[in-house]
Amino acid sequence: MPVGLIARLFKIPYIIHESDVVAGLANRLLMKKAKKVAFGMPPSEETLAEHPNYVWTGIPVGAEFKSVNSAQQNSFKRAFSFNANQPLVVITGGSQGSENLNEATRAILPDLLKFTSVGLVAGRKHYEDMVDLKKYENWDQASLESNFRMWEFNTTMNELMGAADVVVSRAGATTIAELAALKKAVILVPFERLPGGHQEKNAERLKEAHAASVVSDMAMVSNPSLLLDEIRHLVKSPRQRADMADRLHQEARTDAARRLAEIILEEV
16 A cells, blocks of 8 residues: 555556455555556456456466376375375465364364375464374375375475365465466365455355355354365265366466566556
8 A cells, every 4th residue: 555655646657466356445545546457366347347447367376386187186196195096185274274274174084084085284373283183194104004194384285286186275366376277176265254355255256156165164163064065075076076177277367477567568
C-alpha cells in the first residue's frame, strides 16, 4: 500500500498483481489507478465489473514445478524411500505447517496406512508436537520398511508433491499454482480464519470447476473421518484423479513471470 500511494503521489505508473480470486483490501484500493491489473487466478465477475483493465497472467512459480510422467513419479517415490507400486498421499500445511491438518492426520493415520503410503510435512512451527508419529516410520538401516514418512520441512517440495497421487493442502494461491503446474489431484482444506476468506474463495472456484476436492477446515476438526473418506475416494478413483489433475493443470500459466515482465515493459 505505501509503495502504491507514493507512486500515485509522484505520478509513477504502477501495475498490480493479485494472486487470489478476490483482491485484498490494499490491492482493491490501488487498482483504481493502476495501469494494468494482473491476476494469478481468473478473477470473479464482481472484480471484473470494477476493474475491466485486467490480464490473467497466473502466478510465477519455480521452473522445477512441472508435470511429471508415471516413470518420473515412480522415480520420485523411490527417492523418498516409498514403494513405487503403492499410491502415495502427501499432506502439507506449508513451511510452518497446519495444526489442524496435522491433528486430523494423527487421528486418521492408522486407517490411511491400510490403503496408501503417506508423507506428512508437519511444518517448522508444529513438528515437535507431532514427533510421536515417528513410531509409524520404521527403518532398517537406510531402507524404509513402513509406508509413512514425516518431515519438519522438505526442500524439494516439487519432487515430493510430484511423487504424490493425491496432495492434501491449504488453499493458498501460490501453492495452488505449484500444484496446477505439477498436474496433481488435490484435496484443498482452506484456512477459514484469514481476513477476506481468500483461501475459501480460491478453493470454492476450483471446486466449481471440478479441478479440486474441498474439505471444510472446521468440519474436518470436528470430524477427521471426512478427510479420510475424501482421500480414500480419490485414491481408489484413478479416472477421477486424472480428470481433476487435467482440469487443475489448465489453470497453470507456466509463462507467468515472462508475461508479467512483458506487461511492465509495455506500460513504461
